[in-house]
Amino acid sequence: MPLLNYAERMEKLKVSEVREIIKFIMQPGIISFAGGIPDGRLFPMEAVADISQKVLNECGAESLQYASSEGYIPLREQIKQRMAKYGIQSEVENILLLNGAQQGIEFSGRILLDQGDIVLCESPTYLGALNAYKTYQCDFKEVPCDEDGIIPEELEKILKTIPNIKMIYTVPDYQNPTGRQWTLERRQQFMEVVNRHHLPVVEDSPYYELRYDGESLPPLKALDTKGLVIYLGSFSKIFCPGLRMGWVCADRNILQNFILAKQSCDLQGNTFAERQVSFYLRDYDIQAHIEEVRKTYKYRRDVMQEMIESEFPKNIKNTAPKGGTFIWVELPTDVNAREVLQEAVKKNVAFIPGGSFYPESNTENAMRLSFVSMDEQEIRKGMKLLGQVLKTFI
Amino acid sequence: MPLLNYAERMEKLKVSEVREIIKFIMQPGIISFAGGIPDGRLFPMEAVADISQKVLNECGAESLQYASSEGYIPLREQIKQRMAKYGIQSEVENILLLNGAQQGIEFSGRILLDQGDIVLCESPTYLGALNAYKTYQCDFKEVPCDEDGIIPEELEKILKTIPNIKMIYTVPDYQNPTGRQWTLERRQQFMEVVNRHHLPVVEDSPYYELRYDGESLPPLKALDTKGLVIYLGSFSKIFCPGLRMGWVCADRNILQNFILAKQSCDLQGNTFAERQVSFYLRDYDIQAHIEEVRKTYKYRRDVMQEMIESEFPKNIKNTAPKGGTFIWVELPTDVNAREVLQEAVKKNVAFIPGGSFYPESNTENAMRLSFVSMDEQEIRKGMKLLGQVLKTFI
Numbered sequence: 001m002p003l004l005n006y007a008e009r010m011e012k013l014k015v016s017e018v019r020e021i022i023k024f025i026m027q028p029g030i031i032s033f034a035g036g037i038p039d040g041r042l043f044p045m046e047a048v049a050d051i052s053q054k055v056l057n058e059c060g061a062e063s064l065q066y067a068s069s070e071g072y073i074p075l076r077e078q079i080k081q082r083m084a085k086y087g088i089q090s091e092v093e094n095i096l097l098l099n100g101a102q103q104g105i106e107f108s109g110r111i112l113l114d115q116g117d118i119v120l121c122e123s124p125t126y127l128g129a130l131n132a133y134k135t136y137q138c139d140f141k142e143v144p145c146d147e148d149g150i151i152p153e154e155l156e157k158i159l160k161t162i163p164n165i166k167m168i169y170t171v172p173d174y175q176n177p178t179g180r181q182w183t184l185e186r187r188q189q190f191m192e193v194v195n196r197h198h199l200p201v202v203e204d205s206p207y208y209e210l211r212y213d214g215e216s217l218p219p220l221k222a223l224d225t226k227g228l229v230i231y232l233g234s235f236s237k238i239f240c241p242g243l244r245m246g247w248v249c250a251d252r253n254i255l256q257n258f259i260l261a262k263q264s265c266d267l268q269g270n271t272f273a274e275r276q277v278s279f280y281l282r283d284y285d286i287q288a289h290i291e292e293v294r295k296t297y298k299y300r301r302d303v304m305q306e307m308i309e310s311e312f313p314k315n316i317k318n319t320a321p322k323g324g325t326f327i328w329v330e331l332p333t334d335v336n337a338r339e340v341l342q343e344a345v346k347k348n349v350a351f352i353p354g355g356s357f358y359p360e361s362n363t364e365n366a367m368r369l370s371f372v373s374m375d376e377q378e379i380r381k382g383m384k385l386l387g388q389v390l391k392t393f394i
Numbered sequence: 395m396p397l398l399n400y401a402e403r404m405e406k407l408k409v410s411e412v413r414e415i416i417k418f419i420m421q422p423g424i425i426s427f428a429g430g431i432p433d434g435r436l437f438p439m440e441a442v443a444d445i446s447q448k449v450l451n452e453c454g455a456e457s458l459q460y461a462s463s464e465g466y467i468p469l470r471e472q473i474k475q476r477m478a479k480y481g482i483q484s485e486v487e488n489i490l491l492l493n494g495a496q497q498g499i500e501f502s503g504r505i506l507l508d509q510g511d512i513v514l515c516e517s518p519t520y521l522g523a524l525n526a527y528k529t530y531q532c533d534f535k536e537v538p539c540d541e542d543g544i545i546p547e548e549l550e551k552i553l554k555t556i557p558n559i560k561m562i563y564t565v566p567d568y569q570n571p572t573g574r575q576w577t578l579e580r581r582q583q584f585m586e587v588v589n590r591h592h593l594p595v596v597e598d599s600p601y602y603e604l605r606y607d608g609e610s611l612p613p614l615k616a617l618d619t620k621g622l623v624i625y626l627g628s629f630s631k632i633f634c635p636g637l638r639m640g641w642v643c644a645d646r647n648i649l650q651n652f653i654l655a656k657q658s659c660d661l662q663g664n665t666f667a668e669r670q671v672s673f674y675l676r677d678y679d680i681q682a683h684i685e686e687v688r689k690t691y692k693y694r695r696d697v698m699q700e701m702i703e704s705e706f707p708k709n710i711k712n713t714a715p716k717g718g719t720f721i722w723v724e725l726p727t728d729v730n731a732r733e734v735l736q737e738a739v740k741k742n743v744a745f746i747p748g749g750s751f752y753p754e755s756n757t758e759n760a761m762r763l764s765f766v767s768m769d770e771q772e773i774r775k776g777m778k779l780l781g782q783v784l785k786t787f788i
Contacts, residue, residue, distance in 0.1 A: 003647055004594055005560070007508050007530070013654045040455025048458065052446040061434025064442065064634035099493060099660040106659045110529065114401050132658040135504070136401070166399070200398055240458035242665035253397055260407045264526040265500045266493040270664050271636035 012134045031382035033351040033369040036325040043240050051279040063272050069262045071097025072274035078281045087222030097269045101246040104232040106132040108202045111257040113138045117166035124357035126176045140359035149182030152189040159197050167200045174207040174324025177357045177368040191223045206234040207324035212298035214322045227251030243273040303379050304371040311387030313394040325372040331365040335393045347385045406528045425776035427745040427763040430719035445673040463662045465491030469672035481616030491663045495640040498626040500526040501655040502596045507532045511560035518751035520570045534753035543576030546583040553591050561594045568601040568718025571751045571762040585617045600628040601718035606692035608716045621645030637667040691766050697773050698765040705781030707788040719766040725759040729787045741779045
């Protein structure tokens with residue numbers, strides 16, 4: 001049977017390596033440091049049971065009916081109030097509910113990118129963003145980073161020398177995959193540069209509230225005086241990912257374009273799920289829940305770091321993230337993490353090889369380890385096994 | 395503040411007129427024949443309350459967790475079995491769950507359309523499909539239709555004379571906006587033509603089970619011997635739209651491209667909603683529910699037709715749909731339905747002007763009337779008012 005003639009944009013797309021690995025590790029018995037999958041044992045199951053009934057009782061048929069594309073107004077109001085605590089001033093009219101922050105990444109590409117445009121990103125950066133943007137046949141340019149975030153001078157240099165730069169994608173807080181948090185000074189310098197160049201910024205911020213040490217810093221959006229920052233938030237890491245509840249907060253004109261994208265892509269969100277999240281925020285103490293999640297994940301991060309120190313070969317380097325879900329491990333340059341994964345999987349341990357997170361460079365000597373999905377015992381056991389595997393390579 | 399430089403594809407997009415009108419008519423006191431919005435009074439609320447608890451009890455944290463992009467396997471199995479009753483033979487691997495059938499329309503454009511490609515469609519056709527495809531900077535060509543569906547000779551003529559035709563979008567059962575059902579003979583002739591030209595077909599089928607008279611005919615997908623038909627189904631009209639549960643059934647190679655689209659757009663569906671629908675199908679008799687919905691809508695269709703006859707001017711023409719949610723009314727050529735709407739709204743009655751449903755031609759003398767959202771009394775009252783308005787124009 002002859003194949004169809006697909007659109008040109010499909011040529012560059014391949015199945016998400018991470019999601020394919022996640023499919024594999026969904027099997028029982030696998031110790032997985034691969035996906036940044038929240039530990040389901042922490043989900044507030046009883047609260048969800050309670051609010052699901054309340055939604056049906058209080059909202060009735062409206063909770064299962066068509067509704068506006070923008071989403072449930074009370075939830076947008078609650079999001080506005082939550083963001084105000086981070087320093088983001090907004091109105092309900094600046095907020096659109098999304099199927100997770102991923103949909104916001106996709107929409108930002110859809111409304112901004114023409115073929116051949118360049119997207120700037122951190123080096124390394126979130127794979128799912130690269131996949132979403134690739135659909136629009138753009139190119140990528142990695143901006144050099146250090147432990148404090150994007151290096152403003154490097155950004156400035158790139159903006160001065162390369163034409164066609166259309167936007168920059170960033171994860172300033174506890175980045176996927178490195179766990180890095182940009183410093184306040186860097187945030188200010190960064191905004192100064194993008195303001196000068198009138199460059200739209202996507203601030204992808206799903207980990208903002210998963211802070212374990214230090215202090216929360218103002219999101220870029222809180223420092224945005226020119227309406228250039230498209231802020232993406234999510235309930236996936238602080239409540240649960242299965243309800244697919246995220247949002248975008250942006251300047252009205254940008255938001256209008258996001259609404260157009262929403263209408264043509266799937267008309268509107270899930271009205272029941274929007275109310276579930278809204279009622280949870282109304283009737284339960286999400287801050288107390290986040291506190292519990294933080295405490296658990298912080299402990300696991302500490303255990304993982306301890307195990308890296310005791311079990312991994314000495315000539316590796318790892319980040320010491322202050323929040324989020326990932327530790328990034330750099331191996332000696334001659335070690336290919338994809339080969340390490342093949343051996344690790346034989347011992348029922350999984351992680352994501354770092355090579356996937358670079359759009360341009362061929363950097364294969366890194367691993368992304370998630371410390372949130374497994375409990376202490378699993379982390380200790382898996383890291384020991386992984387250490388053994390690494391020692392056969394190094 | 396200077397505006398951003400948006401992507402070229404955004405130029406042709408405008409806010410969905412239908413969804414903007416729907417926003418207006420969400421206000422209490424409006425008699426709306428505008429959206430094909432199911433009557434929420436028929437939603438099985440108690441069943442949803444029951445299954446929501448069962449999902450949490452039986453599936454636990456899994457029902458709120460990340461999962462595979464393809465969707466919950468038991469639901470895909472149930473969909474496969476339901477489609478087998480319509481005559482569609484498939485495997486679970488041919489099925490991907492979607493956020494409503496709209497997401498499938500969008501994905502079909504995404505994987506198939508390059509700039510300048512031509513999409514064939516019925517004349518008139520579903521507005522939401524036009525909006526989704528426009529994103530990919532395609533052009534449209536309307537294929538002439540009569541009461542029996544697309545005219546195969548006209549399709550053949552177009553395929554022979556116009557290059558760049560990439561796909562055809564169809565709604566063979568109780569079409570939006572006309573309510574038309576293609577005859578069996580036309581379906582067979584159509585498949586013969588598209589097979590010969592190896593033309594991919596999107597079969598958008600949200601109304602298939604809302605049949606009031608006559609018999610169900612095989613979907614195009616059931617007649618598809620070459621893997622060319624991309625079948626889109628939905629639970630929106632037979633269960634409820636708020637959970638946003640639709641699916642695509644297609645050839646494996648096409649489906650693989652849909653999965654890529656799903657991964658980059660929103661990673662996966664809502665795991666809780668997928669289980670809600672699956673448990674509903676497992677524990678309740680959806681056929682009995684559909685029977686009740688059918689009986690109610692059939693009666694309303696009859697009332698609306700009766701009111702057209704008694705209250706509308708004589709020199710109009712209307713379809714007599716055997717299923718679905720819409721009646722299509724053609725006014726004398728010098729009457730503009732958008733102007734009629736402006737007057738109708740003053741009397742708190744709404745509908746959708748037909749002009750929105752033609753991508754090419756400027757046909758403004760038609761109205762789409764939904765008969766499903768309002769009850770008998772509301773239909774009688776609204777149609778009487780609409781008749782009065784029409785008589786001032788005709």
